[in-house]
Structure formats: C-alpha cells, structure tokens
Amino acid sequence: MSLRWKLIISLVTLVVFAVVGVYPIAAPSLKLPVPGALERLQLKLGLDLKGGVHLVLRVQTDDALRVETEGEMERLRETLTKASIATSVIATQGPTQFKVDGVQPTQAQAFQQAANDVQANFDRSSGSGGSYLFTMKPNIQKQLRDEAVVQARQTIERRVNELGVAEPSIAQQGQNGDQILVQLPGVTDVERAKSIIGSPGMLELKIVEQGPASAKEDLAPGGQAPQGMEVIPGNSSAPGSAGATVYYMTRKVAAVTGRDLRNARPTLDENNQPAVSFTLNQDGARKFGSATSSNIGRQLAIVLDSRVFSAPTIESRITDQGRITGSFTQQEAQDLSLVLRSGALPASLTYLEERSIGPSLGADSIRSGVIASAVGLALIVLFMLFYYRLSGVNAVIALLFNLIILLGLMAYIGAVMTLPGIAGFVLTMGIGVDSNVLIFERIKEELAAQRGVRASINAGFGRVFLTLLDTHISALIAAAFLFQFGTGPIRGFAVTLSIGLLSNLFTSTFVSKTLFEFELSRRRQATTLSI
Secondary structure (H helix, E strand, O other): OOHHHHHHHHHHHHHHHHHHHHHHHHHHHHOOOOOHHHHHOOOEEOHHHHOEEEEEEEEOHHHHHHHHHHHHHHHHHHHHHHOOOOOOEEEEEEOOEEEEEOOOHHHHHHHHHHOOOHHHOEEEEEOOOOOEEEEEOHHHHHHHHHHHHHHHHHHHHHHHHHHOOOOOEEEEEOOOOOEEEEEEEOOOOHHHHHHHHHOOOOEEEEEEEEEEEOOHHHOOHHHOOOOOEEEEEEEOOOOOOOOOEEEEEEEOOOOEEHHHEEEEEEEEOOOOOEEEEEEEOHHHHHHHHHHHHOOOOOEEEEEEOOOEEEOOEOOOOOOOEEEEOOOOOHHHHHHHHHHHHHOOOOOOEEEEEEEEEOHHHHHHHHHHHHHHHHHHHHHHHHHHHHHHOHHHHHHHHHHHHHHHHHHHHHHHHOOEEOHHHHHHHHHHHHHHHHHHHHHHHHHHHHHHOOOOHHHHHHHHHHHHHHHHHHHHHHHHHHHHHHHHHOOOHHHHHHHHHHHHHHHHHHHHHHHHHHHHHHHHHOOOOOOOOOO
C-alpha cells in the first residue's frame, strides 16, 4: 500500500472517531451545537459515574410453587364437584403440598381416576380415613423455581425498558441463582422505580358471589370463606363513602388473568377521570366471553394484586376488552398500564440491598478519573520523549490516535463508561506504550547491527508484529471471560479493555509505522534516527 493511502486511512480514521467520540463530549463545554445524530451516539455513563439506583432483589420462589399447588388443588376441586365426589376438606399443606380428606371408600376408585391429571406434577400418597396427600415432584419444583427467577428477570427488564432508563444493568446472581441485580443509571425517583419493579401486577377478573359488604365477617362468618371462594377487599364507590374499604366474596378461580392480556394503556372513564383500558388475546377473549355471557346481571370483580379496584355489573357478553377505574392520578394510571403490559411477576420480591448514588458522587468519580488519566498520559509523554527522543513523538501521536479511536468506538457501539471502564482506559494507555517500547527496542537492535534506517524500521515492525498479536489475543481472551462471567462494572472494564486492545493493535503497527515512513519520505537520504 502506498504512503499516500496509508496517510489518508489514518487521517480519515482520526477525523471520523474524533467527531463521533470526542466532539459530543467537548462541544457542551465549548458551547458548540451537537447534531441530533451525534447526540444519540454520545458516550453513555454508567451508574457509578452518572448516579442512579442500585438494587439487589431476591425472588421468593416458594410463591411460584404455592401458586401452582393452589391451582392444581382448585382444578381438582372443580373436577370432583362435577363428578359428584364428596370430600370434607381440601386444603394446602405448604407451598408444595395439598391434602384431600373425607373421600368415601365407595368413591375411592372414582377419586383416583379424577386425580390422574394432577399426578403429572404431583406424587399421591394415601392415608387413613379417606385422606390423600399430593406432593409436588422434586424435578417440577426445581423447574418452577428456575422459571420463576428467569421470568422475574425478564419482567423487570420489560418494566425498566418501559421506564425509559438508558443502559440499565439487570442480571441474575447469588449462590442459588435467585437474586437479581438491578442498576438504573440516571434514575432519581427511587420509590417510583421500586414500586414499578416490585409490583406483582397480577390482574384477575372474577365473578362476584356476594358483596360488597362493609365487614369481612358479613360474608365469611368466623373469617372462613366457603371452599372454592375467597373474600377480597376493595374500595367503595358508593356516594359519600368513596375510598372506604368494602369486601367482596368471589370465586377463587379467575375467569381471566393478566396472562391473557394483549395490551394495556391509560385512558379516561365516563367521568373524565384517569383509568386503564386493556385488551385480551384470542384465548382470553374466548374465556371472558364465556364467563360474561353466563353471568349477565352479576358483578365482575376487577382484581389487581389481591384488591378489587372496581366491580361493574355485567350487562351483556364481553369478549376482548375492559377498563379498570378507580381513584387514579394520571401518573398512577400510566404506571399501572406499564406494569400490566410488562406482565405479572411470578413471585414476590424482597429487597436485600438498596443504594442510591447521587450525580455529585458520579461527578467526583469522573473528575478523579480524568485527572488520573491526564496525569498518566503526561507521565507517559515525558518518559517517551526523554527516553526515545524524537521517536517518542511518534509514540505519543499513535497513543492519542488510540485514545480517540477508543472513545469513538465505545460511543458508536453504545458501550457504557463506568469507573472500572476508566481504569481500562488508563490500562489501554499502558498497553499502547508497551507496544511502542517493544517495536522501538527492536528497531534499536537492528540499528546496532549496522542495518539501514529504513530496513531497521521495517524489521522492527515486521518481527514484533506476531509478538504483539499474540499478547493482544491473550488479553482479549481474558477480557472475554471477564465479560462473560462478570456483572455491571466488571463488564464495563472488559468492554473498554477489549476495544482498547483492538485500537492499539491498529495504531501501534499501522499508524506508528505510517508516521515513520512519512518522516523518512521528507528526507533525501536517511542515515540516522532519533531513537
């Protein structure tokens, strides 16, 4: 390749990455305009530099097991009722067990046949007096626990993305893999973020059997609801008592759940108050249509997270849409829509750790990082100029090329700069200098062997290239492992280091040699080299 093309490639690379990586950072302080395209490419800052929220949550996987156990129990109850098989008690015995008592000996065979479907996920054991204990199989327990954590992480990701947080970090961690790390750069309203992330978001539409009543005991004397029923609190909408707590007795099995939702969005009700409209998917519309057509004239409880928000009367068959009304503010309606769209959490979450990092602390970290980088760069420049004389200028220019390309590539691929990333930035400077030292020392050896200047430069770059390639690939492998198994800031360090290694290989072998060739092209005869 001719020297002209090498110079063109080097200069174009410098200009492009300077415009992408450096200009958007420097322009605000210089009061220069930043085009929209460049503003979108501006290097993003991580939690430790920008400030924000750091949360560690534990998924209570027992909740997912309990939901599955109660669901199987209620399905068995309905099957037994349809088959006219009498029992005295059907109740859960923990998150993974439920018990059936009072099966008559004459109906034992019919009961066992009715319970065949349950035995796909539960082991059945019989006791005295017509009692049967159903225990969830160990492999099903493990599967449900793993699925609960994965689903919780995916649900949190969807909710955070709906919040519009730039570059969040969400990852599973912990010895049992049941913890979720959530880092939200730039978020200042911690309580709102927590309420959206941790809200169960379980929507259920249930047929009301009795109510509303002002006291729970009016519907369930002794506090015990009939089998297959439950009492749920809600808000009264009666004139003069709006906001007071009332109670509804509903069927335990929901006609439709949030899993059948297609979409949810904020809207206004007939009184021009904030509400939430939702639409159902095809299967949900079929179930909703069947439930409403057979219960015209009765109330339908719209239950969100075990509380009745409204209980309108069913006037006709409804299929694929509905509306949740209540004492919402506009923000609450938007947040509720967001939670419903992102799906329900499969289990509750507990907060193990919570930290709020202010932007002032991030500004201090940036200032300290910039100072450390500037001091490191200054010391490197002084050393290279002192030890390698004018050839040190070549190394400094190549190093500046390297840093500009590093910033540009990070901005272009949307990487996030973190405090460990700044450490990777400083380390990249050291690696760049190390590469130039290897090349320069080889050139000095060639000059000492009485080879010409041009031949020494060519030999220095040519014979060191494989060594540089080997060391850079080794470091890239280490960075890949850091990125694969690390989280948050460790990944930031790995990304910065990887990009710095790739740009350094280019600048130390291509740009640096081009600078030497350009300098030699200006001489008629090169007999000495300042190195």
